[in-house]
Amino acid sequence: MKEFLENLKNKTLNPEAVITPIHVEFDEEDIPVKRGEVLRYAGYPAAVLRTKGDGKNDESYIEVPTDEELASRLESVVGLCKGELTYRISYCFFQLNRDADGFPILPFEQHSKDLKKNLENCSAVIIVAATIGAGIDRLIRRYERTQVATGLLLQGIGAERVESLVDLFNDEVNSNAAEFGLKAHPRYSPGYGDLPISVQPHLLKLLDAEKRLGITLNASYMMSPSKSVTAIIGIEA
Amino acid sequence: MNIREYMKDNFIFLDGGMGTLLQEAGLKPGELPERWNVTHPEEIIRIQKGYYDAGTNVLLANTFGANCLKFDDEELEQLINAAFDNARKAQRESIGKQEKFIALDIGSLGRLLKPYGDFEFEEAVAAYAKTVKYGVKAGADLVFIETMNDSYDTKAALLAVKENCDLPVFVSNAYGSDGKLMTGANPASMVAMLEGMHADAIGANCSLGPAQLIGVMEEYLEYASIPVLIKPNAGLPRDEGGKTVFDVYPEEFSDVIKTLLEKGVRIVGGCCGTTPDYIKAVVEKAAGLKPVPVTDKNRSLISSYTHAVEFGISPILIGERINPTGKKRFQQALRENDIDYILNEGLKQADAGVQVLDVNVGLPEINEPEMLETVAKELQAVTDLPLQLDTSDPVAMERGLRCYNGKAMVNSVNGKDEVMEAVFPLVAKYGGFVVALTLDEGGIPETAEARVKIAEKIIKKAAEYGIAKKDLIFDPLAMTISADTTAALATIQAVHDIRHGLGVNTSLGVSNVSFGLPSRNIITSTFFALTMEEGLSAAIMNPYAMEMMNVYHAFKALHNLDANCTEYITYAQSLPTLAPATGTPTAGSGSANTGGNGAQGSGTGSTGAGETGVSPLQNAIIRGMKEQAGKITRELLKDTKPLDIVQQEVIPALDIVGKNFEEKKVYLPQLLMAAEASKEAFEEIKKEMAKSADGAGPKRCSFVIATVHGDIHDIGKNIVKLILENYGFDVHDLGKDVPEQVVVDKVVELHAPLVGLSALMTTTVPAMEETIRLLREQAPWAKVTVGGAVMTQEYSDRIGADKYCRDAMETVRYAEEVEKSLNK
Structure with a gap:
């Protein structure tokens, strides 16, 4: 990635270069569970959280709900996920050109005004797909019908996990970009604004996501594993 | 020579990467490689001749993605025929003197099967069958199923091969770095299934380099009594100046393959990133080796x-509880199509420590074949224990x-x-x-x-x-x-x-x-x-x-x-300690004891969950203490009528929780935990009532609920269902991704006054609209309520629903309202 960004900065990119995806696997330990986020996804507002441990700098710091029963259920759900998830990402990057109307030219057709706006002034984009694997769906299936509260918390933790994974990658993009005096725009996903989710097949194909990440789409463009994310990150020189 | 004969005494050398070489030759991202069979035959033949020249015995025709989901029948047949023409030409032109075969290559359809995806198993079997038939007609010597990352998909493909030809079939799966398929299968489980279905050779390909697959191969060799194959990538892909390169070169690649041949692997080749040079190196390294005989490992799996x-x-425990014989409550569940009860019986046994679940759903008045299929599928969606199918x-x-x-x-x-x-x-x-x-x-x-x-x-x-x-x-x-x-x-x-x-x-x-x-x-x-x-x-x-x-x-x-x-x-x-338990609430026969009895930590924090002036059972329900709720109910049942417990204990507790939720004193996870606890109480009550002749007692009006066609998210629907059931409604859950007419048919069958539809994605709202349209035509009496993440009042009005409910409690209130108007 650094090489690409450096070339982008020095304007020495080869526009003919074949776009090939890169795959990275992250370690669970590097992505601590944000319990407040899990609960927020599960419909429990952050205001009623309290903290355990001495404060944010404490290693053992976690946010827990004040309701003891819920707190213990949440911890058991965190435990259920241990070792069941994988943290994988596939990404690629390329130089960005624009058509006569100023729309960014991506390797697939789209005429999203919102995306155009998001990618304003960008000279390159990074396309990324991330997934925490099918394990979370297995767990959700296991619990959602017979222990619905656990199922709900699993949904919450799945959402938190995959978002944290993309965040981790995005942080890396941001800091790498900053190193070369470039600026990464906020990531943009299909389904945001007027960018339809029907572009998903193109994004996934570009990233070889079926083979590399095991992500497939159903007839309504929903991804399996369900806790997967695709996004476009613009880079401004 | 027939390949089955040839492989008895010889190693089989497969070919190497195809996709990566086609990309080098100019295949664009997103372009379908199979079309090149017709548009660029010379490139295909050049690459394939290279493999035969390097010593390949079994060449995979360029049909990996040739299936009827990507091509119409006419083009599919044309592309498969062209693939075999090209392969035969490569074979004729090759200078290699070895035995040469051509395999019909079958990769995944790219659609995940139910229960994780939306594709039907039988649809997959039918799709694979088409490719198989065309491949057989085109002259395949064998079938090679590869890069499968899901065991169920693998079974569908193998079944399609077995039902449509007698050709030898090799089956190869793609393992992740955790040594499992994407959907969770380990090598031993794949050996068990594939050998049981009489594959001719099995193993692994793609995803990893040869060294990372050694562990997977060792597991195959330990269990398999048939030849084992490997077709790994040239290591892991790495970015080099914006280009993907693989990090294992022919020398190292062939060294690892040689070790694997010595361990007993019989069939070898390469996948992504490998070229004829890799195969040549492998063939040369294998020259001095004698194949390790394939022996019967005699493992009962x-x-x-x-x-x-x-x-x-070690002795294996097979749980016997999924069986209606002599169990009134279980019989009732079967008659009422209460699959959740059966699933719960499976999960409880799993927690108790059994390794296998016996599944017997035979009851004279039910359709046993249909029920056994349903229960087997549903059980496999919630538990990974193998099943013992029990039927005469x-x-x-x-x-x-x-x-x-x-x-x-x-x-x-x-x-x-x-x-x-x-x-x-x-x-x-x-x-x-x-x-x-x-x-x-x-x-x-x-x-x-x-x-x-x-x-x-x-x-x-x-x-x-x-x-x-x-x-x-x-x-x-x-x-x-x-x-x-x-x-x-x-x-x-x-x-x-x-x-x-x-x-x-x-x-x-x-x-x-x-x-x-x-x-x-x-x-x-x-x-x-x-x-x-x-x-x-x-x-x-x-x-x-x-x-x-x-x-x-x-x-x-x-x-x-x-x-x-x-x-x-x-x-x-x-194990429970034998000393008498202290502080556990005993039968209070409905009298209002003080709250917090036996509940730990009451009074900490301001959760709004703690209530004063409630009975022990009510307290357990309000606080979401499931086991407590079950236990107290069992005690109460000794001297209290089941329906009295419902009326005097459970319903009031639910009302408190519901009110707290509506007033935002508690939130969704707590509402659900309370619902689980009351369900536990209800289950004890139902068990008691099933003993008497009148069964479960009266139910409220029926409510058909479903996640609409195309939508696979059903947590929201499950939440609403659970709460409705708690309030006594006769909920008929049709599941998720439910076709429009199926919903209508059920509503008509039950003459149900209430229907709940859920959708999470904007893309599935049209399916919701269509369901409502059909309901208006065929079941005009039914009131339709809609919900789900994407739903708004505006959407709801536009598609003609009777009511938009933001959450489960609002649905309950609406259902009560509708029921009231019916009884007028």
Whole structure:
């Protein structure tokens, strides 16, 4: 990635270069569970959280709900996920050109005004797909019908996990970009604004996501594993 | 030469990467490589000739993605024909002198099957079948199923091959760095399933380099009695100046392959990133090696979609509770199509420690084949325990075996020719590990000797169908000693003789032995210990009986089957202490005790969950304490009428929780925990009521609920369902991704006054609209409420719903309103 960004900065990119995806696997330990986020996804507002441990700098710091029963259920759900998830990402990057109307030219057709706006002034984009694997769906299936509260918390933790994974990658993009005096725009996903989710097949194909990440789409463009994310990150020189 | 003959004495060399080389030749991202068979035949032939020149025996025709989901029939046939023309041309032009074959290459359809995806298993079988038929017509020497990352998809493809040709078939799966398929299967489980279905060779390809796959290969070699194959990538892809390169080169690649050939792998090649140079290096390194003979590993395996269970080492517990015999509550669940009850019975047994679940859903008034298929599928969606399909109906057995994801246990055959002739062909086709009862036309013989004779006869007959001894497990039948005190001795003797004389596995339904006696678990568990000592491999048993679990864990510890006694210690620590429990609430017979009785930590924090002036049961429900709720209800039932508990305890508690939720004193997770707790109370109440003749008592009006067609998210729907059930509504849950007409048909069938539809994605709102349109036509009486993440009042109005409900409580209130207006 650094090489690409450096070339982008020095304007020495080869526009003919074949776009090939890169795959990275992250370690669970590097992505601590944000319990407040899990609960927020599960419909429990952050205001009623309290903290355990001495404060944010404490290693053992976690946010827990004040309701003891819920707190213990949440911890058991965190435990259920241990070792069941994988943290994988596939990404690629390329130089960005624009058509006569100023729309960014991506390797697939789209005429999203919102995306155009998001990618304003960008000279390159990074396309990324991330997934925490099918394990979370297995767990959700296991619990959602017979222990619905656990199922709900699993949904919450799945959402938190995959978002944290993309965040981790995005942080890396941001800091790498900053190193070369470039600026990464906020990531943009299909389904945001007027960018339809029907572009998903193109994004996934570009990233070889079926083979590399095991992500497939159903007839309504929903991804399996369900806790997967695709996004476009613009880079401004 | 026929490849089956050739592979007996020789290594088979496969080809290497195709996709990566086509990209170098100019294939654009997103372009379908199969079209190049027609548009760029010269490139395909050039690459394939390179492989034959390097020493490839089996070349994969360029048909990896050739399926009817990507191409129409006409183009599909054309592309497959062209693929074989090209491969034959490469074969003719090659200078290689080795034996050459062409395989029909089959990759995944790219659609995930139910329950994780939305694609039907049978649809997948039909799609693969088309590719197979065209491939056979085009002249394939064999079929090569590869890069499959899901066991169920693999089964669909293999079944399609088996049902449409007699060609040899190799099956190769793509393992992740965790040594499992994407959907969770480990190598042993794949060996069990694929060998059971008579694949000719099995193994792994793609995803990783050869060195990372050594562990996977070792597991294959340990279990497989058929040739093992590997076709790895040239290591891991890495970015170099914006280009993907692989980090293992031919020299290193072929060194690892050579090690694997020495370990016993018989069929080798390369996948992504490999080129003819890699294959050439492999062929050269293999030149001095002699193939390790393929031997029968004699392992008795069954599998689920994640793991295998082996018989013959440590005794296996098979949970017997999914069975309506003598269980009123279970019969009621079957009649009411209450699948959740059955699933829960499975999950509870899993938690109790069984390794296999027996599944018997036979009841005279229900459609057993349909029910067995449904329950098998649903159980496999929630638990990864392998199943033992238990039915005497061969039609039901086939339905179950066909849809089963893995290699199932088959319960049962016996010495009757008629039964064996019905069941063995199914096992030969789908794979299976068969329980064989030692009885025949003459009934159950009294002596051990005669039972062994029947066992011998069954072994012989099975062999005629290609079913090996290792795939049989004999049940020499436990008879009650209350009728004949010599009965147990004969069974114990038969277990010994069959296990040690015939060298096959044995199983017993142990509890029969104590039938008609008091304190049955004492007799049953002792009998269980005695038969395990004689070599019993498995028992169909009640895992809730502590005596049985005691004996099982003690036996394993005493027999050196439990390293460091770890399992035993864990088990022992989980046992309830025998000292009388303190502080547990007892039957308050409905009187309003003070709140917080027996509840720890009450008064901490301002959760709004704590209530004063409520009874112990109400407190347990409000705080979401499931076990407490069940326990208190059991106590109450001793002297309180079931319906009184519902009216005076459960409903008021639910009202408090519902109100707190509406006032934002508690939130969704807590609402659901309370609902789970009250469900636990209801379950105890239902159990009690099922004992009496009038069954479950009156229900409120029916409510049909579904997640609409195309949508696979159903947590929201499940939440609404649970809360509605708690309030007594007769909820009919049709599941997720439900076709429009299916919803309508159910509403019409029940004349249901209420329908709830859920959608999470904007893309599935049209399906919701269509469902409502059809309901208005065919079921104009029904009130439709909609909900889900994407729903708004505006959407709801636009698609013509009667009511938009933001959450479960609002749905309950609306349902009550509608019900009230009906009763006017």
